[in-house]
Amino acid sequence: MSTLYEAYRKEFPILRQYSQLSSCSQSALHQEVKASVTEYMNSWEQSGMDWDMWMTACEEARSQFAQLINAEPCEIAIVSSVSHAVSAIAASLKPQANRNEVLVTDFDFPTVGHVWLSHQERYQINYLGAKADGTISLQDYEKAISNQTLLVSTSHISYYNGFKQDLSELSKIIHDNGSLLFVDAYQSAGQTPIDVKAMDIDMLSTGLQKYMLGIPGIAFLYIRKELAEAITPSITGWFGQQNPFAFDIRNSTYADGARRFDSGTFPMINGFAAKAALTILLQLNMNEVETYLHSLSEVAIQAANESGLSIKSPLDVSRKGSNTALFIPNAGQAEKRMKELGHIVSARNDVIRIAPHFYNSATEVKNAIYALAEVHADLKVN
């Protein structure tokens, strides 16, 4: 059983017991991520408090994330979730009467739609639907956007079927139209290269729990520096100030760049997990990771076809991320049965998502799909 970076496998203890193939939901725990969380707990227990060390860990995570997506640290805000990031943008942008449309795609995770809908008094929220095959083409965007479109909100990779969009081409269309692009990268960061400058992305957010090897409770929001400075945050806090320790309650001077979107005290323990997770991710070559995951997608598609399972993901692996979604009407039950059999997979609505990472092998993917076919057949009978 070999993987892309075989040496890493032993550093994820759970892999001795389970095939964890759930990176679209929660990736496996690396021993250094656990050690980093323990370091925070030890510091609290042994020195009572160490704000400098805790803040430094979170700042390190911010800088590492900036490096991962080719941004500057001052273009990154530390937030608590992707929902928080979208809320901060939605609350802070200033729509004009003749440019107030926000175009949300069907790929957006529901929380993104819910956040925009909560601001529908200020924006015209429209939805761009996916085709029957679960994809949206660049031509669909060209037709849908207009000079009323303030912002397009979409996901790099779909949480449901793994469909991956070409952000470089998309951003050209959106910018030619004078609109802004917000990207939810929660399903792509950590499994595919992201270069916000080359892709010309205005705003992007991701949490750490999925392919980023971390835990929930911390997320990052990238905002292009010039854009960030043109926005006055409406969701903010003392960490978003130029000097949080000025303790001047009567005046507010926002920090430079996206840092003005930092809010309250950093989620310290989550920052420790993020720092360790990003240290591992930055050791990898994201192009290699993506190529390897494409090869695992080929394996998944072949095994699903052999087993007679219906595939909801694009069949062209270059148009998808790691996740291969297989149609299983009672997916929730199937997920539980699969765990009993030693395969950790992720149910979403009517699909089971097989979402390997660089530490998984082709054998694990194949065996999980063969087992799923049996579970599916059994659930149909009983």
Ligand SMILES: Cc1ncc(COP(=O)(O)O)c(C=O)c1O
């Ligand atoms: C693409 C995507 N965006 C957003 C979320 C939710 O993000 P949060 O809980 O950090 O708001 C998820 C969670 O599954 C997701 O897959």
